[in-house]
Amino acid sequence: MGIVLVAGAILSEVIATLALRASHGLSRLGPTALVVIGYGTAFVLLAQALKTLNVGPVYAVWSGVGTVGAFLGGVLLFDEPVRAATVVGIALVVLGVAVMYLGGGMEH
Template structure:
């Protein structure tokens, strides 16, 4: 159950971050509301997940996959450019997350 809560936190955080970009400095109402709701939901999911999972690995997974999701979303939704170094960094983050997950690093 904890992993599903972390997934909810990741999805909420990505949605909020992409809405932040779409809000144009919090000047557009609908994306601004999504920013507040998305980050709020992310922290609620994260707080619930931390009842049963270790904070260090969970935070690493949450922030790492959130970073990758924001990167991919920025490219797909906002036509942002990607450099080789950005892709390499994202792949290293993904590798680190995979190592923690396979090694059981998320569980108490």
């Protein structure tokens, strides 16, 4: 169940981050509401997941997968550029998350 909560936290955080971009500095009501609801939901779900999961690997997965999701969303929704250095950075994030996950285990 903890992994499902983390997945929900990741999805909520990515939606909130993309809505933050769409809010134009929190000046648009709809996207701003998504920011508040999305981040609030992400933190609640993450807090619940941490009742049974280890914080280090969970945070690595949450932040790493969220980073990749925000990057992909920016590319798909906002036509943000994909550069070689960005792709290398994303690969390093994924590698780092894998190492944290494998090294730290998830459940305590």
